[in-house]
Amino acid sequence: xxxMTQSPSLLSASTGDRVTISCRMSQGISSYxxxxxQKPGKAPELLIYAASTLQSGVPSRxxxxxxxxxxxxxxxxxQSEDFATYYCQQYYSFPLTFGPGTKxxxx
Amino acid sequence: xxxxxxxxxxxxxxxxxxxxxxxxxxxxFSSYAMSWVRQAPGKGLEWVSAISGSxxxxxxxxxxxxxxxxxxxxxxxxxxxxxxxxxxxxxAVYYCAKGRFGEIDAFDIWGxxxxxxxxx
Numbered sequence: 321x322x323x324m325t326q327s328p329s330l331l332s333a334s335t336g337d338r339v340t341i342s343c344r345m346s347q348g349i350s351s352y353x354x355x356x357x358q359k360p361g362k363a364p365e366l367l368i369y370a371a372s373t374l375q376s377g378v379p380s381r382x383x384x385x386x387x388x389x390x391x392x393x394x395x396x397x398x399q400s401e402d403f404a405t406y407y408c409q410q411y412y413s414f415p416l417t418f419g420p421g422t423k424x425x426x427x
Numbered sequence: 428x429x430x431x432x433x434x435x436x437x438x439x440x441x442x443x444x445x446x447x448x449x450x451x452x453x454x455x456f457s458s459y460a461m462s463w464v465r466q467a468p469g470k471g472l473e474w475v476s477a478i479s480g481s482x483x484x485x486x487x488x489x490x491x492x493x494x495x496x497x498x499x500x501x502x503x504x505x506x507x508x509x510x511x512x513x514x515x516x517x518x519a520v521y522y523c524a525k526g527r528f529g530e531i532d533a534f535d536i537w538g539x540x541x542x543x544x545x546x547x
Contacts, residue, residue, distance in 0.1 A: 321489075354533035356472075363522055363537035364464075364472065375535065407472055411531050414486045416462070416474040 322346055322410050326419035332427040337398045341422045343408035345389040352412035355384055355393045358421075359404045367406075368393065398424070429453035429536050431523050436541030443513050443545070449506040449523030449538055457481070457501035460526040462534065463508045465519035465543075475521070476508065479530050491517075513545045 323346040333339050343353065351371040356364035366375045368384040371391055381396045395402055403426055408419040435447040449461070463475040476497040477486045485497050496509040506523050520542050524534035 352531075356534075358472075363540055364534075365537070366527075366533055366535045369527060369533035369535075409472075409474075409533065411533055414477070414531065415488050416477070416531070418472040418474065421471045 321415060322349060322413065322417050324408060324410060324417055324419040326406075326408060326422050329420065329422060331422055331424045333398055333424060334427045335398055335400055339395045339398055339424060341393045341406055341408075341424075343386075343391045343393070343419050345391075345410060348388045349410045349412035351387045352410055353384075353386070353391050354409045354411060355382075356407045356409065357402075357404045358407065364407065395424075429525075431525065431536055431538035433521065433523055433538040433541040436521065436543045438544045438546065439513055440547050441514060441545055444509070444511045445513065445543060447508040447510065447521055447523075447541060447543070449508075451504045451506065451525070454525070454536075456499075456504040459528075460530045460532065461499065461506045462524045462526065463497060463506075464522045464524050464534070464537075465517075466522070466540075467516075467519040470519075473519075477526075477531070478506070484530065510543070513543075515545050517543060518545045519543060 353371045355368040358364040372384045405423045432450045462477040478497045494512045498507045520540040522540045523538045525536040526532040527535045
């Protein structure tokens with residue numbers, strides 16, 4: 321089983337801030353990493369796959385980087401609609417696993 | 428429009444059974460692997476099970492192996508999750524999710540979820 325950690329678990333930020341969320345794997349997964357955004361009461365939405373490829377329709381202020389065991393999601397200029405919980409997920413091997421999540425709330 | 432719609436959730440007693448369904452539309456269902464992902468109240472996401480496009484390969488999380496069975500009917504564009512021997516810890520919103528391309532891939536389409544509550 322590939323275990324994942326995310327940091328921070330809670331991030332308080334203001335509109336316009338640049339925010340960075342980290343995801344670390346217990347073993348290397350090449351670039352088989354996705355990032356999702358979830359708002360309360362809603363299903364998750366895919367933001368980024370293959371560690372750095374932006375899903376169609378996702379604003380360009382979102383970006384991803386990393387490979388192997390260390391990955392980063394960056395929001396370059398936080399907008400009001402970005403306050404949500406973010407999850408990383410590895411799809412290198414079964415069982416698929418998600419990180420514990422990072423909640424981005426208003427400072 | 429690409430869409431997934433889950434149904435079949437509800438209240439069930441511990442030890443009971445439930446079958447979830449996920450109706451797909453707007454894409455060639457048989458071409459894509461599908462998964463079930465659940466989220467306990469106030470908790471994070473947990474992958475439950477996956478099935479290949481043909482239905483010939485299935486995968487399970489250890490927490491449900493031997494109790495849950497994933498299946499699909501490509502003629503009906505429908506994914507299923509048969510849940511037996513349910514436990515309180517199975518209480519969650521269950522989402523079906525479509526894999527992007529490969530048998531193991533990120534999930535680009537999610538349903539709205541169906542709530543399963545296991546309680547006496």
